[in-house]
Amino acid sequence: MVTRIILTASLLSILTSSCDKDESSFAGVPQPSNFPQPIYDFSQNPVSEAGFALGKKIFYDPLLSRDTTIACADCHISYAAFSHPDHATSHGIDNLFGRRNALPIQNMIWKTGFFWDGGVPHLDLVPLNAIKSPVEMDEDPARVLEKLRAHPEYPGMFKEAFGTEEITTANLRSIRAASR
Numbered sequence: 601m602v603t604r605i606i607l608t609a610s611l612l613s614i615l616t617s618s619c620d621k622d623e624s625s626f627a628g629v630p631q632p633s634n635f636p637q638p639i640y641d642f643s644q645n646p647v648s649e650a651g652f653a654l655g656k657k658i659f660y661d662p663l664l665s666r667d668t669t670i671a672c673a674d675c676h677i678s679y680a681a682f683s684h685p686d687h688a689t690s691h692g693i694d695n696l697f698g699r700r701n702a703l704p705i706q707n708m709i710w711k712t713g714f715f716w717d718g719g720v721p722h723l724d725l726v727p728l729n730a731i732k733s734p735v736e737m738d739e740d741p742a743r744v745l746e747k748l749r750a751h752p753e754y755p756g757m758f759k760e761a762f763g764t765e766e767i768t769t770a771n772l773r774s775i776r777a778a779s780r
């Protein structure tokens with residue numbers, strides 16, 4: 601469960617940072633007056649400044665990949681609306697290419713289906729696909745948790761974001777649900 605929360609926090613971080621010209625400040629999740637209410641249920645994963653900082657750090661951290669070479673931000677590049685320009689298909693671990701190119705990341709909280717075919721039904725499941733994909737990050741989510749626990753900064757950041765330093769075992773059901 602914690603894996604889902606922190607990785608979704610990383611997506612929410614992008615959302616909040618891209619809404620604010622000063623990338624270092626926390627803007628929350630502004631509701632544009634001409635947009636409908638978000639589909640994403642924030643009651644299950646409230647946005648906080650500490651969660652924003654944690655999610656942003658994780659998004660740019662290659663520690664999530666098997667050999668610590670690929671970060672989310674390598675395929676979702678901030679200067680290109682979090683897409684992967686100059687690539688016909690996305691370029692991941694061991695110089696492997698996937699079947700599709702990375703989608704830009706924006707307005708995620710208003711979407712009901714994710715990926716080019718809309719086949720992933722919930723935002724929380726999306727990042728686990730990238731971690732487990734053999735052509736993207738090729739890592740076991742349980743090992744991601746181990747690496748986060750052993751890291752000098754993450755336990756403290758978890759405490760600030762969730763009130764506990766404990767980085768718990770991933771919810772197996774959500775990991776299975778993310779496997780395609």
Ligand code: HEC
Pocket residue numbers: 607610611659664670671672673674675676690691692693698700701702703704705708713714715716717726727728730731735736737
């Ligand atoms: C190796 C490249 C690569 C990496 C690394 C990667 N992604 Fe992606 N991402 C993709 C591709 C390709 C797609 C489209 C997949 C599809 O349609 O089958 C995608 C789709 C997405 C989407 C769905 C967007 C939409 O509109 O449906 C989100 C959100 C996302 N990625 C977030 C992340 C996060 C968070 C991470 C890090 C945990 C990450 N990605 C790591 C390549 C990557």
